Amino acid sequence: MTRPVKAAVYGTGSWGTAFGMVLADAGCEVTLWGRRRELADAVNHDRANPDYLPGVELPENLRATTDPAEAADGADFTVLAVPSQTLRGNLAAWAPLLAPDTVLVSLMKGIELGSAKRMSEVVEEVAKVPAERIAVVTGPNLAREIAARQPAAAVVACADEAVARRLQTACHTPYFRPYTNTDVVGCELGGAVKNVIGLAVGIADGMGLGDNTKGSLITRGLAETTRLGLAMGADPLTFSGLAGLGDLVATCSSPLSRNHTFGTNLGRGMTLEETIAVTRQTAEGVKSCQSVADLARRYGVDMPITDTVVDIVHHGKPTLVALKDLMGRSAKPERR
């Protein structure tokens, strides 16, 4: 008899827990790692994560620990679901504990500040594992909807297609349909930049602007994401798939999106400090907009919506002035 696939999930926030549920529903034996004892106890004794997924009953084959070595033990897949800017420090502590030959899986949709590295690059550098053992899960996957077992598709990306297929099997359930992709760069960029565009759409919503504005921002946001992706060697078709358009549409339409909500609060006139104070969870685009703008500069790519978000969020540019400047740029053909 073959043993069940074992997965360790580092991060007991909303997506770490919801993706842990997916893995458990697909038949894996899952151990979540979290920092807080009371949350691990709630998972183990009450089958609940009241802080991040209130009202959701967790499956039996999902347990939690605060001991990173216990989580790592024998894991076929090591899933990373902490805020992107904390990955490097956390992974440095976990790397010596990882099971040999484990596949590292990033759920994170951010770009590291300073280095402008994608999360899989940080994993490769810190855990010292080859790219063929690093995978990414991305797509239109709002955690609360997945935890309610509402149907969704996703992408599992890995340079080694056989590894992507193994992960696909490990997380395939009747409500979660993962597709494989070998374009890791495109998949990660799609996930990180959509958070920035989600902020822009949220700001527009908060300003009371309508669906034409939203449609324009989504489409031109996808155009600038694709431009950056092309310059970085991604497959442009990735951006019309789940990791690009799919995730962009979900994020830019949903009040469940933290990035969208963050933008809406700013657009309504809250200050950055007030907005941060009412945001309990990770809104990756707030920091990553700066790293995406860095990447754009490094690759000589024009990303006007990203620049506008950086100006509003980090330089205090008034939203009406930012909108006027964005619309007032010189006219150009659509495909350039």
Ligand SMILES: NC(=O)C1=CN([C@@H]2O[C@H](COP(=O)(O)OP(=O)(O)OC[C@H]3O[C@@H](n4cnc5c(N)ncnc54)[C@H](O)[C@@H]3O)[C@@H](O)[C@H]2O)C=CC1
């Ligand atoms: N929530 C969602 O719907 C989705 C989130 N993601 C991505 O997943 C990643 C994680 O997001 P969520 O789980 O939603 O965030 P969250 O804010 O719900 O949870 C973050 C978790 O990380 C922990 N944490 C915070 N700072 C930490 C630190 N310094 N060291 C260790 N742990 C720390 C928190 O205690 C919490 O358990 C992000 O990159 C996000 O973009 C991707 C798809 C869907």
Ligand SMILES: O=C(CO)COP(=O)(O)O
């Ligand atoms: O990535 C997500 C959905 O796919 C979640 O978006 P937020 O991080 O904006 O909530």
